Amino acid sequence: QKEVEQNSGPLSVPEGAIASLNCTYSDRGSQSFFWYRQYSGKSPELIMFIYSNGDKEDGRFTAQLNKASQYVSLLIRDSQPSDSATYLCAVKYGGATNKLIFGTGTLLAVQP
Amino acid sequence: EPEVTQTPSHQVTQMGQEVILRCVPISNHLYFYWYRQILGQKVEFLVSFYNNEISEKSEIFDDQFSVERPDGSNFTLKIRSTKLEDSAMYFCASSQQGGVTEAFFGQGTRLTVV
Numbered sequence: 001q002k003e004v005e006q007n008s009g010p011l012s013v014p015e016g017a018i019a020s021l022n023c024t025y026s027d028r029g030s031q032s033f034f035w036y037r038q039y040s041g042k043s044p045e046l047i048m049f050i051y052s053n054g055d056k057e058d059g060r061f062t063a064q065l066n067k068a069s070q071y072v073s074l075l076i077r078d079s080q081p082s083d084s085a086t087y088l089c090a091v092k093y094g095g096a097t098n099k100l101i102f103g104t105g106t107l108l109a110v111q112p
Numbered sequence: 113e114p115e116v117t118q119t120p121s122h123q124v125t126q127m128g129q130e131v132i133l134r135c136v137p138i139s140n141h142l143y144f145y146w147y148r149q150i151l152g153q154k155v156e157f158l159v160s161f162y163n164n165e166i167s168e169k170s171e172i173f174d175d176q177f178s179v180e181r182p183d184g185s186n187f188t189l190k191i192r193s194t195k196l197e198d199s200a201m202y203f204c205a206s207s208q209q210g211g212v213t214e215a216f217f218g219q220g221t222r223l224t225v226v
């Protein structure tokens with residue numbers, strides 16, 4: 001059973017701080033890793049994806065991947081109240097599959 | 113900016129009735145997906161569709177479910193005989209390619225079975 005694990009939170013950070021969201025996955029054959037943001041009652045919105053070990057930066061967001069530890073994280077710099085949402089980690093495994101396996105998501109609350 | 117659109121946004125149906133959920137994927141995308149999210153739970157994969165056929169389906173996608181691309185733009189999910197436990201948000205998604213490419217989600221259809 002391929003699993004994606006996230007701490008459900010809530011993770012509470014003050015405005016302007018760095019929020020760190022973590023995700024682990026069970027299958028070493030995993031190919032690519034996606035972070036989505038989901039506001040309550042809305043659809044997942046893609047933030048960024050990563051498939052190589054190391055860091056990938058996009059604006060205030062940095063994704064970090066460590067395949068040896070089967071660990072992927074998302075850092076949000078200068079957190080804003082509008083960043084308050086559930087952050088979903090999704091994994092695409094290798095081979096012929098294109099499906100995403102989602103974690104339960106981490107609820108982030110940015111306090112003004 | 114291109115986006116995936118879904119209709120209707122909310123559908124209420126009686127148990128045992130058939131429903132069709134509709135999606136218009138992003139125009140140059142080749143891979144189409146349906147996911148669902150029961151309230152308070154994970155987003156779950158249902159089915160993927162490529163080159164006019166199902167490429168993969170989950171255990172959830174049993175005989176009561178079917179998908180179709182009836183024309184060059186629409187992608188539909190049919191649930192033949194709805195059950196109470198089919199109540200969920202259903203998301204359509206599309207991606208330009210398979211492999212290491214991102215999938216973009218529509219705004220979802222909230223299905224309520226009563």
